[in-house]
Amino acid sequence: MLAQLFGLAGKHVIVLGGGLGMGEATCRLLASLGCNVTVLDIVAERAEGVAAALREMGVKALPITADVLDDAALVGAIDRAEREIAPLDGLVSIVGMAHMGSATDIPMEIWDLDHRRNLRYIFLAAREVARRLIARGAPGSIACVASVDGLKASTNHAAYGAAKAGLVHMAKSLAGEWSRHGVRFNVVAPGAMITPRIKAGAPEQEREMMKLVPMQRRGGVDDIANALVFFLSDLSGYVTGQTLAVDGGFSVVGPVDYSRFATDTGVRGVDRA
Numbered sequence: 001m002l003a004q005l006f007g008l009a010g011k012h013v014i015v016l017g018g019g020l021g022m023g024e025a026t027c028r029l030l031a032s033l034g035c036n037v038t039v040l041d042i043v044a045e046r047a048e049g050v051a052a053a054l055r056e057m058g059v060k061a062l063p064i065t066a067d068v069l070d071d072a073a074l075v076g077a078i079d080r081a082e083r084e085i086a087p088l089d090g091l092v093s094i095v096g097m098a099h100m101g102s103a104t105d106i107p108m109e110i111w112d113l114d115h116r117r118n119l120r121y122i123f124l125a126a127r128e129v130a131r132r133l134i135a136r137g138a139p140g141s142i143a144c145v146a147s148v149d150g151l152k153a154s155t156n157h158a159a160y161g162a163a164k165a166g167l168v169h170m171a172k173s174l175a176g177e178w179s180r181h182g183v184r185f186n187v188v189a190p191g192a193m194i195t196p197r198i199k200a201g202a203p204e205q206e207r208e209m210m211k212l213v214p215m216q217r218r219g220g221v222d223d224i225a226n227a228l229v230f231f232l233s234d235l236s237g238y239v240t241g242q243t244l245a246v247d248g249g250f251s252v253v254g255p256v257d258y259s260r261f262a263t264d265t266g267v268r269g270v271d272r273a
Contacts, residue, residue, distance in 0.1 A: 007234030009034030012060075012086045014078065016068055016125060017094035019046025022145065022193075025225035026092055027054060027061075033229070036060040038081035038088075042067050042095075060085050068095050068121045078128050087136060090232045091129040093122045093144040098160035106159060114159035119166045126174060130183050139182030143231035144171065145224065146243065148191045148251040164189075168243050175241030184240035186231040191247025193219045214249030 003009055013030055017023040019041030027037050031054040039054070039061060041047035047063035054061035062085050066073040082088055096118045099110050126142050133140040149157050150164025168187055175185040192213050210216055227246050230236050245251045 003033045005233075005235060006033045006229070008229075008232065010036070011089040012036045012038070012081070013090040013092060013232060014038040014040060014081050014088055014129070015092040015094065016040050016121075017096075018092075019043055019050050021094075022190075022221045022224045022228075023092075023094045024050050025221040026094070026228050028057075029222075029225045029229050030232070031057045031059045031061070033233075034059060035232075036085055038062045038064060038077075038085060040064045040066055040068070040077050040081075068093075068125070069116055071121075071124060074121060074125055075128055078125065078132075082132065087138070088129055088132060089138070089140050091125060091140075091142045092228055092232065093125060093142075094228075095121070096145065096147075096164075098147075098149075098157060100156050100160075102156060103158040111159045115163045115166070118160060118163035119170070122167060123170060126185065130174070130178050130181075133183050134178070134181045137181075140184070141232045141236075142174075142183070142185045143228045144185075144187050145228070146187045146189045148189050148245055148247045151189055151243070151245060151251050171243065172241040179240055184231070184236070186236065186240060187243040188224055188227040188231070189243050189245045189247065189251070190219060190224050191245065191250030193221070193224065212250060212253055213247075214253065217248060219246060219248060 008030060013035055015023050015027050015037060018027045018039035027039055027050050030037050036059050037054055039047045039051045044065040047065055051061040051063035062081060064077045064080060066077045068074050099106065099114050122144055129142060144167060146167045147164040149161040150168045154161050171185045171187045223246050227244055
């Protein structure tokens, strides 16, 4: 009865970044509701492991190894998913990384990279899926992971914050354009989350971060999966162009200076969606 409320049984969703963390949790939740899943990840073992677990849950699951920053590989993955399982009914995009550093020092190639890995590829994937849905005359849903850094000012995250803010606005624009075709586009904006790399971080940085979160805890991957699946499901059938902050109240506090959490002055990746 509960699964029927979601309306995902028998549908097909591709999850970009589905082999780990938020992506894996989203794949598993979709499968628990009877949804067939294409698991795309840059690491073959992760994609194959998650897909195998989903098949044991009784749904169709296809692992695909691809780099979302490779346009041809990304489009090819979407083509393969539809060819080997079924036409797509939805897209989830989770892949994203952040550069942490002063805006006065960031190389322009890193600025461009942050936009490629947090905004550009999502547009390409969303457009490809939307084209197919519109051509079939079928409704569908796109749900992407942004960040609270796209909703509020955060120093030392200029490129990342700008890209995520762009994603929030892009969702509004594409939702407005595609709604008449029954294609919805919504965004989940995580705050301070528990991820595999975060678990390996410094305890003192963790304590400092928790001072900024009103609920005094990090969110888990299931918190994000729950929100993404809500947007993919019939429960949000009259919702589009929206951004839901899943952040324990983080976005309601003032600007964040990430320099207090930096351990070096070089260019490095931060494990953020």
